[in-house]
Amino acid sequence: MFEYAKSFIGSLWSGKRSLDDEDDNDTPDQKRIRSEDVSRDGEGETLHRIKVSNFNKNEWKKVKKYLLELGCKPMSKAPKWDYGIINASVKAKDEYNKRMEKLHNKKNGRKAQKPGAEDDTRTPAEKLADQVTPLYKLSYEEQLKKKNNKGVSVMAKLKGQLANIPKTDRTERAMKETEWSRTKGRLPCKMYDPVPSPDINGYRTKCEFTIGKDLDGKPTVGFLLGLYKLGITAVLDPKDCLNVPDKAKRVASYMQDYIRDSEYPVYDRVEKDGVWRTLMTKTQRTGEVMVVIQMKTTNLTEEQVDNEKKKLVEFWNGLKDKPEDERLDITTLLFQAWDGHSNGMTDKAPVEVLTGDGIVHEELLGCKFRISSSAFFQINTPAAEVLYTKCAEWCRINKDRKTTLLDLCCGTGTIGITMAKSVDRVIGIEMVPEAIEDAKLNASINNITNVTYYANKVEDRIDVIGDATNEDVVAVLDPPSCDSRQALGNFYTLCKASSKRVQGEAFRPSRAMTIDLFPHTDHCELMVEFVRGEYLKDLEQDEDAKAAEKLIQDKQKEVEEKEANGENENENENESKDDTSDAK
Ligand SMILES: C[S@@+](CC[C@H](N)C(=O)[O-])C[C@H]1O[C@@H](n2cnc3c(N)ncnc32)[C@H](O)[C@@H]1O
Incomplete structure (x- = not known):
């Protein structure tokens, strides 16, 4: 919560959302912390009013101290801690900038191996490797x-x-x-x-590639060369990334060919304009491949969007008929229109299936699992x-x-299903309803009948845990x-x-x-x-x-x-x- 408050305020001041804010790693609580009302008064006093819901009262003192140091007016909170309001002023912005500069200098001073922008002699490939695979x-x-x-x-x-x-x-x-x-x-x-x-x-069976421009301004599908919150927007292709599988690199490379030929520009995260945004791949060891393409569609007509979807289907289907060494067989192609500011695939917009069933399968410990685009599966x-x-x-x-196994935060049911035959019953709880749908189907594909699933937050289904008498x-x-x-x-x-x-x-x-x-x-x-x-x-x-x-x-x-x-x-x-x- 405290870290999130820091990162959130940081992203407000720099006028952009940090890359990490929409990360898969965000806890659901973090995801619920949202800026409700951003106002600028003419006198330059209050720049932002931030409503923080689901406030974690254990961290209140730390957050309050941090905000006061930044010159934010004391935060007001609702009586039952369900939300708080941060009033952030011009003074706070100055304080924030000063602190960030100090922190930056301190970091660079202490860690000689991480040079500042001026004396950074690393090649772009080395920068990317440091970013994606730091060890x-x-x-x-x-x-x-x-x-x-x-x-x-x-x-x-x-x-x-x-x-x-x-x-x-x-x-x-x-x-x-x-x-x-x-x-x-x-x-x-x-x-x-x-x-x-x-x-x-x-x-890595799941990769999320950013679509942007490389250092020469060419449309590129790859990874950011550093953190967006530090102002880095250049994207480098993933060919040297050690953790990315060859198949995902090939998908990225084909997508890069496609957008370089496209009449539409790549999305510019500073200008918040452009069309091509994100490419996600799931390349499982069953050989199945999922490709999800995300576009910003605000400035396109419905007809243009429909045409582009058709072109995408033709393009990816066409790769199946290529000669052996160029062939790429996509199991399912999906599409997401996303016009919001945050980057990366999002659960706030629907995903449309263009070809296939919208799922891929994986084999794990002798069991078969179906994986939909939004469900978690170990990478x-x-x-x-x-x-x-x-x-x-x-x-x-x-x-x-007789044993009851509680598979808490069960995702698509992997742990419970692989252990189901050795216990009397399994109870799986997971907050993403699509994942629970996958889990139910997975249990059925694997002939598992002693499992019950709940699409809830674990903390909201303590009752079933209490009933697990065995x-x-x-x-x-x-x-x-x-x-x-x-x-x-x-x-x-x-x-x-x-x-x-x-x-x-x-x-x-x-x-x-x-x-x-x-x-x-x-x-x-x-x-x-x-x-x-x-x-x-x-x-x-x-x-x-x-x-x-x-x-x-x-x-x-x-x-x-x-x-x-x-x-x-x-x-x-x-x-x-x-x-x-x-x-x-
Ligand atoms: C690391 S994944 C594990 C999934 C599964 N056990 C596996 O190995 O494939 C964590 C899962 O917890 C779910 N989750 C997060 N917070 C939760 C909560 N409060 N209650 C239930 N599920 C939650 C996420 O949606 C995600 O599917």
Whole structure:
């Protein structure tokens, strides 16, 4: 929320929406934060009035402090915290600019390897690689180590926070339930070695390409050379991007040919004008390919739009009849007209199917899945198989007992469906209705009959979770990407003793592991098992865990030695960036 408030104000001042604002990674709450009323009074006092809905009151103090420092008038909030109003003045804009300049200088001073625009000697390809695959210069082993360090850091911080819970939370019960965290050792549980991705290159099954102009002003389909919020608008083709599969590169290249021949201009994000905006590809290992093309249609007549759709269909169908080495077989072609300012595919406008069924299929752990254009599906299939296999292993399903598996944030149902045969029943909850439709069909394609789906937010369907009475109840929560701080906050809440808001016995982490689904990037999955109640006994008797204790002590010693030698990397610095671990 705080980060979003910062980014939101930043995008207002620069008069543009930041690239990240409409990112897939936005939580639904973030997506609901919207500017309601933008007014400019003649005296130049209030420039913007921003209504923030679904306000997270836990972050109120931080946001308020930040806004006051910027010269924004104190924010007013609705009595029930359902929204707040920020009044942002001219003074605030000046303050914002000053702070940004200071921050920019500080960053450039501290990180000599990231030169400023004037002395940046990187080639465009290197800039793009730094942008899209920032770890590409490290060996894969080094990348894994770096990602694992972040996971270790999150887990160590969790232990530290629980060992020192604030005075206000220190009830007798809380102290008892977190007693384990005040034992020796840096880590709260066993931390396994990081698990690599089976594929290191060309693994991204879903790619979203920006359509814009390259450094020579030529219409290009590729990726922005830097962050749009820093004023960068040049696009470079993806031919050197390590994580983009060849097939997606070919689709982008054909689309580039098409727009270079087109009578319509590419969309200009500064002028907010033009036609061609975004290309999305889903290239699955079944060989099926989805292509979604996004255009701004405001300045075109209905007839022009219809003609363009026909031309697109002819163009992509025509590629099927090309000679072998030029042939490209598209399974389904879709179209989105989007006239809003935010960039990238959006769920705010419908997607029209031009050819095919509007879906592609993927195979995963022996099951078949249909994927629609808006549904989430892990973008690295072989690594997702590793993740789901480990996850199923950690669920410790006891075949002699009846188990209900809660697949929370289930997307198209992958986790529940791949595990359905080993449990009594599965309950899947997902907030995107299209994904739930896919999940239901996926269950049926795979002859799974013991699963019930709910198209709701998990937090709104606590009732079905409460009804999940069976001998064993195991929940797998696979939330949208979040940074390590958010994950840590949630872990802390799970492990601290119950409160009015969070009821029931406290959990305790029993093991954790980083699994890499995104080689060459900063991102990584952190899978953590939390247990409570009778399962804590298992944990205490778990020989494996005892053996792990020694490992933890050794690691602790290693870290202390490194710290003593001044070798330890600055973990806080890592975490202040757009990292990182997606917590499971
Ligand atoms: C990382 S994806 C995981 C999907 C699925 N488990 C998989 O591996 O394919 C996270 C999913 O959570 C959904 N989601 C986000 N917030 C949610 C909420 N509050 N309640 C239910 N689903 C949510 C998103 O729509 C997305 O499909």
